[in-house]
Amino acid sequence: MKRLLLLTTLLFASLAAAAGAYHDRDTDSRGVFQVIAKAPAKARDQKNPYEGQPDAVAAGEKLFRQHCAECHGEDAQGRGRAANLRLAGVQNATPGELAWFLRSGNLVHGMPPWAGIPEQRRWQIITYLKSLGIATNSDASVRNVGSAPSSGRPLICLAGHPAVPQPWARTPFGDSVLA
Amino acid sequence: MLSVNQILRSVRLADASARLSFLFPFLLCAAAAAFWFAGRVSAQETAYFVAYSHHLEEPGNLEIETYSIYGTQKGGGDFVAPWTELEYGVTAWWTTEFYIDSQHTFNDSTVFTGTRWENRFRPLMHEHWINPVLYAEFENTTDADKTLKEVVGFDSQFDAAEPNATANRSHTHELETKLILSSDYKGWNFSENFIGEKNLGHEPWEFGYALGVDRPLRLAATPQPCNLCRENIILGAEMYGGLGTVKAFTLSGTSRYVAPLVAWQLPNGVTFSLSPGFGLSDNAHRFLLRWGMSYEIGGFGRKLRSLFQ
Numbered sequence: 001m002k003r004l005l006l007l008t009t010l011l012f013a014s015l016a017a018a019a020g021a022y023h024d025r026d027t028d029s030r031g032v033f034q035v036i037a038k039a040p041a042k043a044r045d046q047k048n049p050y051e052g053q054p055d056a057v058a059a060g061e062k063l064f065r066q067h068c069a070e071c072h073g074e075d076a077q078g079r080g081r082a083a084n085l086r087l088a089g090v091q092n093a094t095p096g097e098l099a100w101f102l103r104s105g106n107l108v109h110g111m112p113p114w115a116g117i118p119e120q121r122r123w124q125i126i127t128y129l130k131s132l133g134i135a136t137n138s139d140a141s142v143r144n145v146g147s148a149p150s151s152g153r154p155l156i157c158l159a160g161h162p163a164v165p166q167p168w169a170r171t172p173f174g175d176s177v178l179a
Numbered sequence: 180m181l182s183v184n185q186i187l188r189s190v191r192l193a194d195a196s197a198r199l200s201f202l203f204p205f206l207l208c209a210a211a212a213a214f215w216f217a218g219r220v221s222a223q224e225t226a227y228f229v230a231y232s233h234h235l236e237e238p239g240n241l242e243i244e245t246y247s248i249y250g251t252q253k254g255g256g257d258f259v260a261p262w263t264e265l266e267y268g269v270t271a272w273w274t275t276e277f278y279i280d281s282q283h284t285f286n287d288s289t290v291f292t293g294t295r296w297e298n299r300f301r302p303l304m305h306e307h308w309i310n311p312v313l314y315a316e317f318e319n320t321t322d323a324d325k326t327l328k329e330v331v332g333f334d335s336q337f338d339a340a341e342p343n344a345t346a347n348r349s350h351t352h353e354l355e356t357k358l359i360l361s362s363d364y365k366g367w368n369f370s371e372n373f374i375g376e377k378n379l380g381h382e383p384w385e386f387g388y389a390l391g392v393d394r395p396l397r398l399a400a401t402p403q404p405c406n407l408c409r410e411n412i413i414l415g416a417e418m419y420g421g422l423g424t425v426k427a428f429t430l431s432g433t434s435r436y437v438a439p440l441v442a443w444q445l446p447n448g449v450t451f452s453l454s455p456g457f458g459l460s461d462n463a464h465r466f467l468l469r470w471g472m473s474y475e476i477g478g479f480g481r482k483l484r485s486l487f488q
Contacts (some may be wrong), residue, residue, distance in 0.1 A: 052221075058402035062400060062404060063400050067223070070477035070478050080367075107271040118366040121399060
């Protein structure tokens, strides 16, 4: 019984450590979210076989509405904890990084792995996502703001408060709906 | 004049129909809730009836599933055992599921056979070549349960030949554990389940296995919305059986089955599944037919919470 208790404690401790290891909206020097940027080099350099194909964009949009829109919104601009997929933190990532992230998910922060749908369909979703482009600061519908490239600060705050300190982005308000 | 046996039998039938009539409004409410909360989602699910893959329910989604199994029976009446499942994604790494089981045996009776509560956990936070999932289920059923969701120990078709009146009096509380290993490769899913089941009434551990493989007919999606197209159809097969007990770990004398399967996943979240199964050993049911329907409600947890805010 003691051994079982010890194992359970260790399991929860390791989960908590994994959860606290990094904040899911931190970005690297390219402005890509760390959770995506930590893709292995081999995965990062993968090319999207459907890149620029209009049929793949249409198929990807269909798949996005079936699998992703429930959390990320029909417009892909995020909802609640689910990230805005039109932020630079996502859009600046290479197709290979996005493919790796889509396959692996981010279990600790609520993103399920999508390895269960065939690789071809995941590439079609990425083709669609890349076709959306980065949402601009002036876009009134920008929600679930995330971080600006290199700064780690929410985009919506940069316009009015250029001096917002870095730690602000790490607070629970960092991904609040502010617009 | 009615004999004592006939009176007892009619009481039991009335009891069973009372329980089923309790289930009917429950199912009606579940259906109404499904329409109320309807969200257009389609999950990444395998077509398996018995085996489990590492793909859990997406967080916040609720899946309502209703399945049935028809089985031939040596030394007794053939049977149909329907069960209902409510599957909820608590987090991305934890799925919980509640079952309500019943069965009808031809030339015998219809009985409610119990409930089960299962939990599945993903201990590793990333996708790997082989992905483990830990499974724990508490079963509060009777010996009349014929859903055959797993085959363990020396389970035999002759266990199911017992009349409902006798079998349904024997209640069992069981802990079922599984180590689920599963991989995805080029559109295929390969799943291996190792089962350990313990009757909490001082019975020895029983073991079993379930293997599954499946693949969609078409890997890439078409640009046009479609229902009856190859991308929505999954074909596969399962193999499952017992592995004896902790005192006699063996394949000899156990039941073994093989079952091809097909699933049709509609983009609106409804999935239809069908699987004929064939007994490969003498003490296995000669023929099983499973069928079912499931409906996934996206964002159920969020919508439910919004009702109370």
